[in-house]
Amino acid sequence: xxxxxxxxxxxxxxxxxxxxxxxxxxxxxxxxxxxxxxxxxxxxxxxxxxxxxxxxxxxxxxxxxxxxxxxxxxxxxxxxxxxxxxxxxxxxxxxxxxxxxxxxxxxxxxxxxxxxxxxxxxxxxxxxxxxxxxxxxxxxxxxxxxxxxxxxxxxxxxxxxxxxxxxxxxxxxxxxxxxxxxxxxxxxxxxxxxxxxxxxxxxxxxxxxxxxxxxxxxxxxxxxxxxxxxxxxxxxxxxxxxxxxxxxxxxxxxxxxxxxxxxx
Numbered sequence: 001x002x003x004x005x006x007x008x009x010x011x012x013x014x015x016x017x018x019x020x021x022x023x024x025x026x027x028x029x030x031x032x033x034x035x036x037x038x039x040x041x042x043x044x045x046x047x048x049x050x051x052x053x054x055x056x057x058x059x060x061x062x063x064x065x066x067x068x069x070x071x072x073x074x075x076x077x078x079x080x081x082x083x084x085x086x087x088x089x090x091x092x093x094x095x096x097x098x099x100x101x102x103x104x105x106x107x108x109x110x111x112x113x114x115x116x117x118x119x120x121x122x123x124x125x126x127x128x129x130x131x132x133x134x135x136x137x138x139x140x141x142x143x144x145x146x147x148x149x150x151x152x153x154x155x156x157x158x159x160x161x162x163x164x165x166x167x168x169x170x171x172x173x174x175x176x177x178x179x180x181x182x183x184x185x186x187x188x189x190x191x192x193x194x195x196x197x198x199x200x201x202x203x204x205x206x207x208x209x210x211x212x213x214x215x216x217x218x219x220x221x222x223x224x225x226x227x228x229x230x231x232x233x234x235x236x237x238x239x240x241x242x243x244x245x246x247x248x249x250x251x252x253x254x255x256x257x258x259x260x261x262x263x264x
Contacts, residue, residue, distance in 0.1 A: 001076070001106050006036040007052040009044065009067040011059035013082065021082040021096030022058050028100040032107065041066045049075065054106070054261075056080060060087035061175075065235045068118075068133045068258050076113060078106070078261040090174060093262050105263060114262045116171050117190050117217075120254040121232060123243045130234040131254050134172035138249060139164030141229040141242060146200065149230070151210055152222035153194065158210040159226070163198040167221055167251045176236070182212055190217040192253060221251040 057064040079092035094102040118131040140147040168177040170189040182195040201208040231240040
């Protein structure tokens, strides 16, 4: 890979090990004479990504997800775990102690690109700006209230009451959705999965048949609130997108995957 400019997205570090990781990244890039710019993740905006040949996320999975929200093209994204003893690092393919070696592999084209599928959402006819690499979460405007809605999954429809719905990618099926009791999909799967959180199955409410299901890449999932307003959040990082009772929220597979740098 020819690298002219690198954008390094990082999390504010307090621990010595985390600080040493960002120092290792800076040193390796400097040693290879690669122009780079460091931006703390809360200060990101799209202009920083315009001329980046490679984006490096230094931190944990949250930093990787935050950087991914600004990438809509094929710019590769590499995750560097700043503290492997404390951070899960599902997306992270390097660490401070091996970053220099991994960088050399990239420069020598000894790496792979894994395409991680993402989801897109519409509220009515308006597209939500952020894509979801892990999941979209849909719930009542006040999440402690019961969400009452119609769920459309393929040709099936069900009236439901619940604490909300998780709609996850294959990557996201290893995260919140897995913890909530969903099924893990193969990482390269182009299908996505929904899981209804804490469904209420009463006498006049849902039959609870559409609680957990897998949706094919060309199909859509729809939600229409029948009572109250709702919110939609991408990857637990985006702003809360509010929608009104009666507005249809549609989730489908995006045609813009993340190109993750991998070595395995």
